[in-house]
Amino acid sequence: MSNNDDRSAASMRTLDLVVAGLIFLLGALAVYDSWRIGAGWAEDGPQSGYFPFYVGLLICGSSLVTFVRSFRDARAAGQSFVSVGQLRMVISMLVPTAIYVAAIGYLGIYLASTLFIGLFMVWLGKYGWAKTAMVSVGVSAVFFMLFEIWFLVPLPKGPLEAALGLN
């Protein structure tokens, strides 16, 4: 089991190549769009695309060099970017975070946060229900007091707040 966890999920070199490739595409996109709106010299001075055009070129150039360098770098091929166990930890944070952020729009930030913290405590922290409920509801209540009442900064609210008449 632990052996499996330490196995490399992706090498440094693979990631370096992929990221350099993506950055190159980003640069190419900037170059293309700047060219489209005009990257030259108009009668009244430089056009809108003038500056981002060269920025895009520099992105392409530098990522190309990084790409070639890491392609040649045999040492990095042996280095691990992330092990299977590490990747599992990172994903177990990232996926719930993505769901949480998406849920804010529907449930409001307070209910979503309560569920998010609660889920974490039960799932990763192996806490009992009573302690989990206390902490997750407590934290959200503190934030509610802090933002809605003290600082008067309204945060996204959902059906629960509407039902409680807190809107």
Next chain:
Amino acid sequence: MEEISALMHGFAVALSPFNLMLMMIGVVLGVLIGVLPGLGGANGVAILLPLTFTMPPTSGIIMLSCIYWGALFGGAITSILFNIPGEPWSVATTFDGYPLAQKGRAGNALAAAFTSSFVGALVAIILITFLSPIVARFALEFGPPEFFSVYLLTFCAFVGMAKGKAMKTIASMMIGFALAAVGLDTITGQLRLTFGFTGLLQGFDFLIAVIGLFGIGEILQTLEEGLEFKGTSAKLNMKVVIETWKELPRYWATSLRSAAVGCFMGIVPGGATPASFMSYGIAKRFSRNGDKFGTGEVEGVVAPETAAHAAGTSALLPMLTLGVPGSPTAAVLLGGLLIWGLQPGPLLFVEQKDFVWGLIASMYLGNIAGLIVVLTTVPLFASILRIPFSIIAPVIMVVCAIGAYTVHSSMLDVYMMVLFGVVGYVFKKLEYPLAPLVLALVLGDRAEASFRQSMLLSQGDMRIFFSNGLVGGITALALILLLSPLIGPLRNRLAGR
């Protein structure tokens, strides 16, 4: 001594009960931010920035800068007690700080770290007090070409100091510039790089980028190391503090050198992190006990802490006088100034005397407050780290989400934040530096504007950047820094033949 009277006036501004209260709140929040993984100086200030919009600017900046001082202090606590640097600039503090703690001298290490942080900051603040009015007066004469050459110098310095990572530094910086260009071009009114997405009309807000890149990215990275924090306990009482204070004067030379390195690296935008490593290296070479560094030498804590705090503080000098921040946190503070409608730069010293000198005075007071707070409350903050990560991590995520939302009250920003978080995680692991990206994102519009104005002045002739001694000198210095990574290997190759 015009500066002294201005400073005294500043103290009068800063010493109101309201401002003093904000100072204490700021420092405590800052230490908390510095201790917690995932919350650091830059994103901590970014998250709290929207809360200060309703305050008077002077009070707002006092609180935000005190958060920054607190974060600088707080980073040392986790480094020494838990061998986890709370902030990138306290990585070098772990080298000798943690061994000291294992030997049961955690108290001495902490007292030394806090005191030298304070000394470093004090040197930098004195420098700011006397140097910034001069720089500002000088910069009043600047036109667009001069400003562009200063920006160029800032960015070339990053490339020049990125040992072996010049290409990744350029890529990261240019991504920042490209992101800054997204949206409405304010000069021609044309849409750039939006590809038809209306959500991109406003462009990318650097506060969102900072919260994502530094906050979410760091949590993901911390998670890799597992959920447990294992640390030693801290006992910090007056006896240990005084014992350490008696020992510290012995390292005056190291302190002085480190403060100088720190101030230099802060003003030239090298930042606190390289400054702390550099001064650790220098101290190791010059110290009589250099060979014992790494096994728990107090001097090995003094050097990086002095430099980091000096650099972190002096990074505000170019921010205030030229509008060019020396560090990501200074960049966030600059963003705050812009939101308050204050234009950072030389005119600030003419038009907003209360603000500038109130801020400078608050630096003295804030650091004294910081020193007192950290010396008295270490056990409290250390106990926060004993809260399991399975509680801390989601709470920090919630804080980041709230912080991102409050910037524009927009959910799109929160989604962006998560995206930036993934980018931050990958970039950090692949050693793409994040600071140049953030600085480029903040300065992008201003750098571009000064470039275009210069081009208008000269009708597209690049020689305008060498048109007089001043602008030519700065541009030449920038190009030398830019090319310096090439010079070293070239010389080695020539010498090898």
